[in-house]
Amino acid sequence: MYLAEVTGSLSAVGYGLAAIGPGIGIGLVFSAYIQSTARQPESSRMTLPYVWIGFAIIEALALLGIAFGYAFGA
Structure with missing residues (x-):
C-alpha cells in the first residue's frame, strides 16, 4: 500500500478555492x-x-486573500 505524498505549497490551492467567491461577486x-x-x-x-x-x-479582497495566503500559509 502506497501513500500519496503532497509536496509544495498548498497556499496556491487554498487561494484557488478562495478566488471562487470574488469571481462570483x-x-x-x-x-x-x-x-x-x-x-x-x-x-x-x-x-x-x-x-x-x-x-x-471585491478585487481588493481577492488581492488581500492572495497576500495573506502566501504570507501566513508558509
Missing part, C-alpha cells in the same frame, strides 16, 4: 448593472461609479 455586480441599465437606460451614468466601486472592493 464580480459577476453579480456587473450582471446587476446590466439589468438595471436594460430597465432604465437613462440611469446608466448615475450607477456606473457604484459598479466600479463595488468591483474595486
